[in-house]
Structures are given as C-alpha cells and as structure tokens.
Amino acid sequence: MTQMTTSARHTPVLAQRCLDLLAPAVQADGAVLIDATLGLGGHAEAALQRFGGLHLVGIDRDPQALALATERLAPFGDRFTPVHARYDAIGAVAAEHGVAGRVQGILFDLGVSSLQLDEVDRGFSYAQDAPLDMRMDPTTGSTAADLLAKADERELRRILSTYGEERFAGRIAAAVVRRRASAPLRRTGELVELVRESIPHAARRTGGNPAKRTFQALRIAVNAELEALERALPAAIAALEVSGRIVVESYQSLEDRMVKRALVAGATSSAPEGLVLPLPEHEPYLQLLTRGAEEADDAERAANPRAASVRLRAAVRIREGGPS
Numbered sequence: 001m002t003q004m005t006t007s008a009r010h011t012p013v014l015a016q017r018c019l020d021l022l023a024p025a026v027q028a029d030g031a032v033l034i035d036a037t038l039g040l041g042g043h044a045e046a047a048l049q050r051f052g053g054l055h056l057v058g059i060d061r062d063p064q065a066l067a068l069a070t071e072r073l074a075p076f077g078d079r080f081t082p083v084h085a086r087y088d089a090i091g092a093v094a095a096e097h098g099v100a101g102r103v104q105g106i107l108f109d110l111g112v113s114s115l116q117l118d119e120v121d122r123g124f125s126y127a128q129d130a131p132l133d134m135r136m137d138p139t140t141g142s143t144a145a146d147l148l149a150k151a152d153e154r155e156l157r158r159i160l161s162t163y164g165e166e167r168f169a170g171r172i173a174a175a176v177v178r179r180r181a182s183a184p185l186r187r188t189g190e191l192v193e194l195v196r197e198s199i200p201h202a203a204r205r206t207g208g209n210p211a212k213r214t215f216q217a218l219r220i221a222v223n224a225e226l227e228a229l230e231r232a233l234p235a236a237i238a239a240l241e242v243s244g245r246i247v248v249e250s251y252q253s254l255e256d257r258m259v260k261r262a263l264v265a266g267a268t269s270s271a272p273e274g275l276v277l278p279l280p281e282h283e284p285y286l287q288l289l290t291r292g293a294e295e296a297d298d299a300e301r302a303a304n305p306r307a308a309s310v311r312l313r314a315a316v317r318i319r320e321g322g323p324s
Contacts (some may be wrong), residue, residue: 011304012042014296014312018071018107018247019050021289025245026105029053032098033105034239036087037112041069047107048076055079057097061137061223063085065115068227086137088231094239100254102241108259110229111251112136114306123218126211129189133204134215134222144218148191149184153177159223159244163226163254164217168199170216226254231261236276237286237315245289247314254292256311263288264321285322289314 013017026033026047031054034252035044038058047058056079060066066082075079083093087108115248116124123133123144132145142150151159154172160169165310175198176185185191196204202211220226236246246263250256266286271279294312300307 004108004230009020011306012046013109013304013307013310014294014300015043016293017312018043018228019047019247021034021247022047022105022107022245023051025095025316027051029251030099031055031104032057033107034059034090034093034103034236034247035107035109035234036081037107037109037113039065039109040115041072043107043109044073044080048073048079055081055097057081057083057093057103059085059093059318061081062113062121063118063137063139065113069251072285082268086228088192088235089226091239092231094197096238099241101239102242102244103239104241104244106240106244107247108232108236108246108248109226110249110255123188124210124215125244126188126192126215129187132186132188132191134219142222144222145184145186147218148176149223151182159216159221160217161231162217163220164213164215165253166213168203171198186217190212207263212230220254227257229255229260233258237262237266237317238323240317242317242319245314245316247312250293251309256313259311259313260293263313267315280319281321283319285317285319286315287318289316 020035033054033056035058035094038044038060044058046314048054058069058080063084066084070082081097087092094103112124116122119166120128120130123130130282132143135141156173156176157169160172162265172195175194178184179194192211195214199210207279240246248259250259263286267288269284270283271282290313293313296307296310
C-alpha cells in the first residue's frame with residue numbers, strides 16, 4: 001500500500017477540532033504530543049503539518065498499521081517516533097520520549113481502525129466472510145474463534161451483554177455452545193448467520209446488521225480494550241505536564257463512560273463533605289474543555305461515516321497531583 005492510498009483510505013474524525021483543543025499546549029517548539037492510537041496516521045499527519053516545532057510519538061499495537069503510518073509520516077523525519085505497544089504503556093512511553101518524563105499533549109482515537117475494518121482477513125467486519133480473528137495485534141494472543149471455542153455459556157453471555165449491550169446475549173451464547181458441540185465457529189460468515197438465527201424476526205428488521213453488537217463485544221474482549229483503557233487514562237493524565245491537554249474520541253458508550261468518569265473525577269474536588277478549608281491536594285487537577293461530549297455535525301458525518309458515533313471529550317491539567 002502506498003502513502004497516497006493510505007491517506008486516501010483514512011479520513012481522521014474531527015481532526016481540526018482535536019487540533020484546536022490541543023493547540024495551546026502543543027504549538028510551541030519542542031512540544032511533545034503522544035498519539036496513543038496512531039492507526040494509519042491521519043491525526044498525526046494533520047498535527048505535524050499544523051505545528052511546525054512539534055515532536056509526535058505514535059503508539060499502536062498493530063504492526064501493520066504502525067508500518068503504514070511510519071511510511072506516511074516519513075516526510076517529517078525525526079519529528080515522528082513510532083512505538084509498537086498497547087496504549088496502556090503510555091506512562092513508559094512518556095517517560096522515555098517526553099521532556100523530563102512529561103508531555104504537552106495526548107490524543108486517543110479509540111475503537112477499531114480503518115485498516116482493521118478494511119482488511120478482510122482480519123475478521124473485524126461482519127459484512128464480509130473471513131477468519132474469526134479480530135486481534136488488533138495479530139502476532140500475539142487468542143483469536144475470536146479461540147474465545148468462542150473455549151468460553152463457557154455464562155462467560156459468553158456476560159461478554160455479549162456487557163461489551164455489546166446485546167439484548168439477546170443469552171440466546172446467542174446458548175447457540176454458540178450448541179453449535180461448537182458439532183463444529184467450531186471459524187468464519188465471520190458463520191457467526192453472522194448464527195446470530196441472525198438466534199434472535200427474533202422482529203429484531204432483525206431494525207438497527208442495521210443484527211451481528212454488529214456481537215462483533216463489537218468479541219473485539220473488545222479479544223483485545224482487552226476496556227481493561228487497557230482503564231489503565232491508560234490515569235497513566236495519560238499523570239504523564240501530562242501542568243497546562244498539558246488530553247483529547248479523547250470514543251465510539252461506544254462503554255468507552256465514553258470510562259473517559260467521562262476519569263476526566264470528571266479530575267475536575268472535581270475530592271475534599272470530604274463538610275470540610276471547611278479543603279487542603280490543596282483535594283483541589284481539582286483537571287479543567288474540562290468540553291461541555292459534556294461533543295458530537296460531529298451533519299457535514300462531518302456526511303463526509304466521514306465513521307464520525308456518526310463519535311463522542312469527544314477534552315481536559316487541561318491545571319496542577320500537579322492526581323493519578324500516578
């Protein structure tokens with residue numbers, strides 16, 4: 001894949017809004033921005049173009065995405081540093097590449113990347129038949145097929161209900177267990193058909209492909225996405241220098257709730273109720289930069305379908321302290 005086709009296939013969501021929010025922290029020469037979810041490098045390219053003195057560190061667990069983004073960003077020379085890691089390693093990355101272990105900006109663009117959806121053999125899409133893989137780093141870990149073959153019915157029901165918010169999790173989990181008694185599920189097409197047959201006819205008529213929640217749930221479970229995010233958010237906030245900024249784009253409610261909880265906690269006094277003179281360590285260490293979660297406008301949604309479900313939140317660090 002060439003640099004041109006990499007750029008053409010990836011339109012970053014709310015790129016200019018993200019950069020506007022980050023700008024006060026990263027526009028000075030020597031500033032360091034960590035793109036914790038580099039993907040195909042769309043946000044990174046826009047940031048390096050806009051901020052001429054910026055050094056950008058791009059993290060991605062997917063070695064194919066990392067290679068393509070590195071090719072795309074080669075014109076920026078040593079202003080870009082790629083790191084093959086999961087984003088919960090952000091504390092160590094900041095310690096190595098930041099200024100005195102701190103950075104001025106952090107960006108998360110969560111969820112599945114354009115590359116992972118477009119590469120049929122990765123098994124992320126319910127729209128095309130492929131092996132049931134779904135690993136963001138295909139060099140390590142168990143696949144979705146492994147999970148479906150080994151997890152008991154109760155665990156499958158929990159995964160589908162919790163991570164996919166699937167109303168018919170019980171029916172689908174039971175169907176998986178029945179099916180694997182005779183033949184394991186190995187293909188995405190097989191799973192799509194099983195889900196379709198497991199839910200009532202009326203539920204198939206609305207809400208798009210009935211397998212989308214199951215695929216979301218399995219992808220989250222296979223890649224331990226929420227566990228990684230729960231570790232990454234406090235580590236990211238701790239890595240920010242005072243006046244540093246964090247911007248997070250989420251695409252489903254579970255992620256967005258975690259981001260909201262972390263940012264709102266930092267922007268709220270931790271003083272016990274009734275304390276007359278709160279101590280400095282109880283004061284907020286973040287200030288929110290968005291009112292609630294921002295969404296894409298109609299023009300952005302029309303230009304970039306992936307923007308339809310985005311929820312953007314941002315904050316600035318206003319004092320030392322907080323998570324460590």
